Amino acid sequence: MMRSWNLSLVLVLCGSAAATVPLLSGSPVVAVALLLVFVVLAGVHSPLVFPKSIDALEAERRSAIDGRPVVFWRSGCAYCLRLRIRLGRSARELYWVDIWRDPAGAARVRAANDGNETVPTVVVAGRPHVNPDPEWVREQLSPSA
Known part of the structure; x- marks a missing residue:
């Protein structure tokens, strides 16, 4: 059974999009912090946190x-x-x-x-x-x- 990475992928993509605005505005620290928050959320909701599911x-x-x-x-x-x-x-x-x-x-x-x-x-x-x-x-x- 394949593990679902959809939510994690969406969180990383949203974080990347959200970090783009501060990065383009000249605030790389804010952009990195924002991206880091989304990456942590993606990791917490990824299949890596839970043992492999079975039916x-x-x-x-x-x-x-x-x-x-x-x-x-x-x-x-x-x-x-x-x-x-x-x-x-x-x-x-x-x-x-x-x-x-x-x-x-x-x-x-x-x-x-x-x-x-x-x-x-x-x-x-x-x-x-x-x-x-x-x-x-x-x-x-x-x-x-």
Whole structure:
């Protein structure tokens, strides 16, 4: 499944366009600062921040075997980003499903959230949890949980 770089690309292009005005006006420091802000935003919303997404059916199959949680997320979601950052390295142990890239994942989230695509939705042992506390998610990864 191909990772989506569209939002990151748009942010870099917008930053380049926005930085052009101060650069042409003789303010290279302002232009560089503006471009840097957009590049950081692009990086935060890029697929590099999140582990590689898999499709929902594969994630649920793997989760049934090893018991690890499945996280349904989408690019640009501040709550998904918060979860990802607060999980740190342990985020790699979860199965991530990008609902904008996987229609079955989006359908699973809608079924769990009264028709809404509310993310992050974390499925643990078949039960969905909407926007859970990152510490709780980390606890679900421990063998004693």
